[in-house]
Amino acid sequence: MKRKVLLFTTLLLTTFVFQGMNSARKNRTKVIAHRGAWKNTGVPQNSLASLQHAIRLGCYGSEFDVHMSADSVLVINHDHTIQGVALETTPAAQLAAIKLSNGEALPTLEAYLNAGKKQKQTRLILEIKASQVSKERSLALAEKCVEMVRKTKTRALVDYISFDYDVCKKVKELDPKAQVAYLNGDKTPEQLAADGFYGLDYHHSIYKKNENWIKEAQQKGLTLNVWTVNDQPLMEWFLERNVDFITTDQPELLLEITKAQ
Template sequence: MHTARIVCHRGASMAAPENTLASLEGAISMGAYAVEFDIRTSKDEVLYVMHDETVDRTTNGKGRFADLTSAEIDALDAGSWFGPEFAGQMVPRLDVFLAACKGRIATYAEIKTADPARVRDMLAAHGLLADAWTFSFDQSIRAETRARVPDFRRMVLFEHVGSVERATALGAHILEFQADTLTAERVAEAKAAGLVTQVFYGGSDRTVFENAVRSQVEQMNIDDVELFRSVEAEMLSPAS
């Protein structure tokens, strides 16, 4: 059995404010394989790394992201809400975030509101496209990605497609499971079909991590990296 590759969900989000350069640096410092981040577009068409539809939760501002200009977004403090030591962290522009990733970490770009072709081209410009992959909860964005940028590796959720066969029919590269859809049989079937297997889990329940290790999932898209590595080490040690 091999250790799983770590995908840091919104960066090292338990140690630094999510979707910031600080959380990216934290992910790199802990040796993560990839960083997961979210992409939104400002009122004046600038791409940013931001999860929520509004800036209220993770910045000192208020309002819908899509209603704010880049000048307004650039003036926000995206770190103080997490801790005073992160005061002054900005909402990263996507090009700045990707420049910080280049040569250091792979990228998983979840598109909230953005043109997938623009995202793909920006990744390519930074030399990141070969190891990058994308997903969106917006069905129209998923369809547009398939149609317009077929060289942009795509992930699908098992809960959306319902079977490995459907995932391969859609031309997916990565199949992501959640705690309630993960089984060793499905993981084995996906691997046999040439798909990369991944689990998303934002919690800290050891039993979920134990099931992932037993199922031999290849990638873990998680927040609690320290607990997962501890569980994994215990289960893979010769004494176990």
């Protein structure tokens, strides 16, 4: 009789543990605002205002894109040009005169990081944009980004991402403890794990074509981020697969869905 009671108690406890683990797993997916929270707020992408909106929403992270000016100043913008001006071949003084639609100046990386470090809840997801001029400039940009993160004392808040694998490896070389994820989608979880990466950060179509990579990455302890997911059915598909992060232009919608789970 005692043995039966003990067996029943053990089974009951095991059930509760697994239920708890599954519940935690389902609710662990975090929201990253793509270029900040801009789509539903009316502020420019990659602006200090879009960062502040992402922070106010309670997003886990706010993603932004970094380029290097002709005289090696780091500035934030998605495209390689803004208002017809090429970022890489234009000096910083000229870029500083450019105004965004809300009246902000084109942000520098230093200004963005200094604004972001005034809080502790929202991570700063720094995308290093590969140079259109040369590989050397891409690697120089990676080095300057790591230097600026150190200068602003924001290492504890910053994750790095890039489409350029050499850039990702350069960041790891400069700061072995940095959390670095690769964007391009052409490397297996095994390759990323071997090179010491933090995780995969692939377009949703890549995961759809290689669904086995999701479990493989999880088994190897790699994080899974997916971009750019803006409709609810696709959000729910990835939530069911327990990805770590979803990057979206609709953080408000995704936050609402995750909170309801």
